Amino acid sequence: MTLRAIAQTIPALETSDGAGVRIKRSLGQRQSIRMDPFLMLDEFGSDEPKDYLAGFPAHPHRGFETVTYMIEGHMLHEDHLGNRGNLRNGGVQWM
Known part of the structure; x- marks a missing residue:
């Protein structure tokens, strides 16, 4: 197995998406960073179900x-x- 060094660390920025769901976005927030073929990389997590009740309104994929x-x-x-x-x-x- 060949080991590879980490070339770049991209810190996630806190933002919201959909109907106000709080997320951390690593890719897709800053247009100057291109990680083809990826468009976005998001993290979201909460122990409070109410944080997601508004959800993400209808949207195309x-x-x-x-x-x-x-x-x-x-x-x-x-x-x-x-x-x-x-x-x-x-x-x-x-x-």
């Missing part, structure tokens, strides 16, 4: 795919078409 990896906890995801998935520890959702 045309031309790209989203991958969600649940490190710890669980999340019930439902889109505006009624598709649902329950993501748990170590689970991956690919849309």
Whole structure:
């Protein structure tokens, strides 16, 4: 196995998305940083369900795919078409 050095560390910036959900965005916040093929890299987590009740209003996913990896906890995801998935520890959702 070949070990590689870390070339760059990109600190996440706190922001909000959707209907006010608080997130930390590493990629996609500053247009000068390009990490092709990735558009965004977000982290969000809270022990308070109310922090996510407003959610993310209907939005298209045309031309790209989203991958969600649940490190710890669980999340019930439902889109505006009624598709649902329950993501748990170590689970991956690919849309």
